[in-house]
Structures are given as C-alpha cells and as structure tokens.
Amino acid sequence: MLDVSIRQSLGRFQLDIAFTAEERGVTALFGRSGSGKTSVINAIAGLTRPDSGHIRIGGTTYFDSAARVDVAVEKRRVGYVFQDSRLFPHMTVRSNLEFGLRRVPAAERRIALGPVVDLLGLGHLLDRRPRGLSGGEKQRVALGRALLAQPRLLLMDEPMASLDAGRKAEILPYIERLRDEMNIPIVLVSHALDEVIRLATTMVLIGEGRVVASGSVGAVMGRLDLSAVTGIHDTGAVLDLTVERHVEEDALSVLAFDGGRLMVPRVGRPVGAPVRLQIHARDVVLALEPPTNTSLRNTLSGRVTEIAESGPSSVDLRIAVGESVLIARVTRAAARDLDLAPGRAVVALVKGVAFEPDMMGAGPARVVDV
Amino acid sequence: MDFLSPMETTALLLSLRVAGLAIVVSLPLAVLAAWILGRYSFPGKTLFDGLVHLPLVLPPVVVGYILLITMGTKGVIGGWLLQTFGIRLIFTTEGASLAVAVTSFPLMVRAIRLSVEAIDTGLEAAARTLGAGPVDRFFTIVLPLMAPGLLSGAIVAFAAAMGEFGAVITFVSNIPGKTQTLPLAIYAATQEPGGDAMAARLATISFSVALIALMVSEFLAHRLRRLIGQG
Numbered sequence: 001m002l003d004v005s006i007r008q009s010l011g012r013f014q015l016d017i018a019f020t021a022e023e024r025g026v027t028a029l030f031g032r033s034g035s036g037k038t039s040v041i042n043a044i045a046g047l048t049r050p051d052s053g054h055i056r057i058g059g060t061t062y063f064d065s066a067a068r069v070d071v072a073v074e075k076r077r078v079g080y081v082f083q084d085s086r087l088f089p090h091m092t093v094r095s096n097l098e099f100g101l102r103r104v105p106a107a108e109r110r111i112a113l114g115p116v117v118d119l120l121g122l123g124h125l126l127d128r129r130p131r132g133l134s135g136g137e138k139q140r141v142a143l144g145r146a147l148l149a150q151p152r153l154l155l156m157d158e159p160m161a162s163l164d165a166g167r168k169a170e171i172l173p174y175i176e177r178l179r180d181e182m183n184i185p186i187v188l189v190s191h192a193l194d195e196v197i198r199l200a201t202t203m204v205l206i207g208e209g210r211v212v213a214s215g216s217v218g219a220v221m222g223r224l225d226l227s228a229v230t231g232i233h234d235t236g237a238v239l240d241l242t243v244e245r246h247v248e249e250d251a252l253s254v255l256a257f258d259g260g261r262l263m264v265p266r267v268g269r270p271v272g273a274p275v276r277l278q279i280h281a282r283d284v285v286l287a288l289e290p291p292t293n294t295s296l297r298n299t300l301s302g303r304v305t306e307i308a309e310s311g312p313s314s315v316d317l318r319i320a321v322g323e324s325v326l327i328a329r330v331t332r333a334a335a336r337d338l339d340l341a342p343g344r345a346v347v348a349l350v351k352g353v354a355f356e357p358d359m360m361g362a363g364p365a366r367v368v369d370v
Numbered sequence: 371m372d373f374l375s376p377m378e379t380t381a382l383l384l385s386l387r388v389a390g391l392a393i394v395v396s397l398p399l400a401v402l403a404a405w406i407l408g409r410y411s412f413p414g415k416t417l418f419d420g421l422v423h424l425p426l427v428l429p430p431v432v433v434g435y436i437l438l439i440t441m442g443t444k445g446v447i448g449g450w451l452l453q454t455f456g457i458r459l460i461f462t463t464e465g466a467s468l469a470v471a472v473t474s475f476p477l478m479v480r481a482i483r484l485s486v487e488a489i490d491t492g493l494e495a496a497a498r499t500l501g502a503g504p505v506d507r508f509f510t511i512v513l514p515l516m517a518p519g520l521l522s523g524a525i526v527a528f529a530a531a532m533g534e535f536g537a538v539i540t541f542v543s544n545i546p547g548k549t550q551t552l553p554l555a556i557y558a559a560t561q562e563p564g565g566d567a568m569a570a571r572l573a574t575i576s577f578s579v580a581l582i583a584l585m586v587s588e589f590l591a592h593r594l595r596r597l598i599g600q601g
C-alpha cells in the first residue's frame with residue numbers, strides 16, 4: 001500500500017494531498033498543469049520536504065513529520081523518470097544505465113542489465129552518448145536507468161509530455177510492459193487523459209493542490225465533475241471488460257463485464273484477455289425501453305444515478321450498469337421529456353464503434369474507443 | 371635554448387615553477403569557492419564574493435604589501451609559520467607563488483563558477499534518486515561536467531600568474547634565481563644600460579608563453595567538451 005498524506009506551502013497555493021493506492025500497477029496522478037501533481041512525486045522522492053504529513057510504502061516510512069522521519073533521497077530507492085530525461089551527458093548509455101545499479105549492494109540486485117536492455121530495446125544504443133539520441137530513446141534509457149537502481153517504487157513525471165505522437169506511441173508499449181512484467185509500483189504524473197486511461201490502475205484526480213477524487217479508473221472517469229476539474233471536455237466513462245468470444249464470420253468480438261456485453265469489431269486479443277474501453281458520453285443514446293428494428297447492437301440496461309449540466313443545452317447523466325458506470329450526454333429537452341432523473345431505469349445504446357489500430361501486443365488492458 | 375642566456379632561461383623556468391605551484395595549490399580552493407558561490411546562498415555571501423574578487427580590483431602592489439605585513443617574518447601569520455614550521459615565505463620562491471596565487475585566484479574562481487552554474491542541478495537531483503550521496507555526486511557528475519571551466523580557469527590563471535609583477539616585487543623582492551620571474555627580469559633589464567635587447571627577448575618569451583597557454587586551453591577545453599557530450 002502506498003500511503004501519502006502531505007501538506008506543503010508552495011508559494012502560490014497550499015498543497016494538501018492525501019491518497020492511498022495499491023502497490024500493484026500504475027497509480028496516475030491526473031490534473032491540469034500547475035495543479036501540484038509533480039510536487040507530490042517530488043515529495044515522495046524526497047527532492048522536496050513537505051511541511052507536515054507522512055509518506056509510506058509497504059512497511060517503509062520515507063517521511064513522517066510527527067515521528068521526525070525524513071529518509072534522504074539517495075537512501076529511498078525511488079526510481080524517478082523525469083520529463084526531461086536528465087541523462088548524464090558525459091556518460092555513455094551503458095554508464096547511465098549502470099549508474100544506479102552500481103550503487104546497490106550486489107546481494108540486493110534483482111533486476112539485471114540484460115533483461116532491462118531487452119525489455120526497453122536499448123541494445124543498439126549502449127555505446128552511444130545521450131546527445132545523439134531521439135526524445136523517445138532518451139526516455140527509454142531514463143526508464144531503464146531508474147529500473148536498474150532496483151527501485152522500491154517508480155515515479156514518472158509526464159514521461160511522454162515532451163514527445164510527439166509518434167515517439168509517444170513508441171514508448172507507451174514499453175511502459176505497459178514495465179507495468180505488466182516488473183513487480184514495481186508505478187506512480188505516473190500526467191495531464192494526458194489517453195495516457196492515464198491506457199496505463200493506470202488507480203487514478204488520483206488532483207485540482208488546485210487537493211485530491212478531488214481517487215479510486216479505480218472506471219470510478220473516477222465516471223464522475224460528472226471531471227471536466228470542471230481537468231478542463232478536458234472529452235467526457236466518457238471507462239469500462240474494463242474481458243474478451244468473451246470472437247465471432248469470426250462477422251469479424252466481431254464479444255466483450256463482457258458485470259453490466260452486460262458489448263459487440264465490437266474483432267480485437268486482436270485472446271479469449272479471456274482484459275480490454276479497456278472508453279465510451280464517450282456523446283456516443284451513448286438513452287431510451288426508456290429496448291428499441292426494436294435498429295442497427296444498434298449494443299444495448300445496456302442501467303439506472304440513472306446522477307444528472308448534471310454540461311452545456312447551455314445539454315446534460316450529462318451517470319448511469320450505473322452493474323458495478324460499472326456509463327456517462328451519457330443528452331439534450332436538456334430530451335432529459336425533461338423522458339423524465340430522466342436519479343433512480344430512473346434506462347437503456348443505454350452505444351453507437352458508433354471505432355478502434356485504435358494498435359490492438360496487438362501483451363498486457364492486461366488495452367484502450368480502445370467504442 | 372641557445373638563443374636564451376642562462377639568466378633568461380633561469381627566469382623562464384622560475385616563472386613556470388612559481389605559476390605552476392600557485393595554480394596547483396590554489397585550484398582546490400578555487401573549486402571550493404566557485405562551488406559555494408555558484409550553488410549556495412547564505413548570509414554574508416556578498417561579502418565572501420567581494421573578498422574572493424578583491425585581488426582583481428586592488429592594485430597588485432597593495433596585495434604585495436598586505437602579504438608583506440601579514441606573511442613577513444614579523445607578521446602575524448608569517449611569524450607563526452616561521453616559529454612553528456620553520457617556513458619562511460618572504461624573499462623566497464614559495465613566497466612568489468603565494469603572491470601570484472592570490473592575484474590570480476579571482477580569475478580562476480570566475481571561470482570555474484561559470485561552469486558550476488552551467489551544470490543543470492536536475493542532473494544532481496537525478497543522481498540523488500539513483501543513490502549517489504554528496505561526495506559521490508561531486509566526483510561523478512559535478513567535477514566531470516565542470517572540467518572545461520576548470521581547465522580554462524586554471525590556464526588563464528596560470529598565464530596571469532606568469533605575468534604578475536607588483537605583488538611579487540613588493541612581497542619577495544627581485545632576486546635573480548629565487549624570485550625574479552619573467553616580468554621582474556624584464557623590468558630589471560630595462561633598468562640596465564644596454565638591456566633593451568634582453569628585455570625584448572624576455573618580452574617575446576612572455577608573449578609566446580601566454581599565447582601558447584591560451585591556445586592549449588582552447589584546444590583542451592574543446593576536446594573536454596566533446597568528451598562530456600557538450601560540444
């Protein structure tokens with residue numbers, strides 16, 4: 001368990017953050033620029049010192065103002081992947097990778113150079129200097145360097161923010177492999193929603209130095225106040241599903257979750273594999289009864305749990321579907337005419353199905369747009 | 371060195387020795403001062419900065435005079451050194467080194483400080499997260515990255531030390547073979563009837579040494595920058 005509870009004066013505003021997260025997987029700190037996300041991981045790393053509070057991981061306390069504990073950065077064993085790589089310019093890639101490794105007693109080295117070089121595809125870069133590397137290559141080296149320091153926890157500060165879309169697509173799969181193949185908790189700072197949806201297990205939504213919401217990605221993405229906090233208008237709930245079966249003759253796959261089934265174009269994942277979908281609010285149509293004679297394949301039964309204004313003429317509705325959440329955006333007039341209010345049973349029709357072409361590769365969760 | 375007289379050769383070698391010793395001894399102190407000035411802020415920093423740079427703005431004769439009254443055999447420090455260790459600086463080659471070390475110190479600190487300030491503190495933070503303590507970071511990150519500045523600082527200070535006149539002649543006088551460095555020998559030559567040719571030859575030597583030092587400095591700094599991935 002990662003347990004962070006800190007207060008820190010940062011000139012302009014007060015940072016007051018408390019959250020806990022499972023050690024397994026990726027915890028994403030998500031919020032707009034300047035919301036205090038990076039300050040949180042700097043405090044976890046020990047690069048800055050909170051005024052009060054505590055930071056614990058598993059049984060280890062890094063910081064506790066009450067108990068006067070403040071472990072030095074170099075003793076924390078926290079891997080940090082900086083936004084700007086921060087590779088040592090006077091060393092080769094190999095020396096950069098080995099920098100942390102050589103400072104760990106031999107008996108405590110679980111992660112070796114070879115597997116990391118393979119995992120991150122760094123073999124051909126080992127003898128080069130950081131200067132000549134592309135942005136994506138630099139970030140992969142930085143990732144490897146942090147990993148090889150045998151970290152107890154891996155922190156990533158917008159590791160893809162300085163990369164263009166192509167480079168980003170190049171490094172994302174590596175971070176996914178890291179998450180899935182290495183048993184190291186990762187805390188990812190990001191203001192890119194697609195990154196968070198694709199990588200995160202737990203999501204901590206930060207606004208103005210405070211935690212607005214935290215929990216599973218599905219739960220946090222199902223909130224109606226998300227766009228107010230994040231400034232992102234791409235509202236849409238996230239569903240975690242598994243591949244139930246493939247219908248080869250129609251080139252379709254059936255994905256199941258506790259709230260029902262969705263039929264989508266054939267996904268390149270085996271039966272039983274997890275798949276994560278984001279369903280945009282504008283792609284969800286609501287009806288009071290299952291429609292007949294329609295081309296829409298995907299209907300899910302649920303119940304309205306919350307309604308909120310989302311524009312001059314539109315409202316967003318949160319709909320509980322099994323244990324999961326969907327968000328639908330409808331006109332205010334339609335909501336009034338259908339008498340949509342909390343408690344109302346509805347049928348959600350998911351229209352339009354589009355996939356990211358990248359559906360190959362390993363890993364428990366892939367994001368696709370439905 | 372056929373074209374140099376024994377006296378001229380002596381003056382050249384003595385100058386190299388005086389300047390070399392001065393640089394070797396003051397370099398670690400200059401690194402420390404540059405490090406403190408470039409990285410930390412503390413009460414009294416302006417005063418410290420001023421003290422370090424004082425020899426740059428003081429007339430060298432004044433520096434020599436201050437050394438004379440503090441480091442002379444009857445001076446506070448000089449007397450103590452003589453009685454405790456039997457070390458005598460006044461009128462000695464080592465004293466000449468001290469004088470040129472003091473006057474060239476600010477030049478060295480300035481060059482090194484610039485290179486300290488140019489090092490991205492983020493790299494040190496990264497090294498910390500990778501388990502490197504302060505001493506470790508200094509030798510693996512800071513020192514290699516400041517090497518070009520260190521080198522050019524040392525060479526510029528060396529050239530300046532070779533040319534120091536006022537502080538040397540005031541503190542250790544003008545003793546051939548002992549404290550008579552190149553500029554002092556030139557001065558002596560100009561004071562003698564018919565010494566013009568000798569003065570001209572010594573001046574040429576001075577000129578050549580300075581030029582070579584600067585060229586070597588540029589060349590090495592360029593190579594070093596390449597080596598640390600910045601050029």
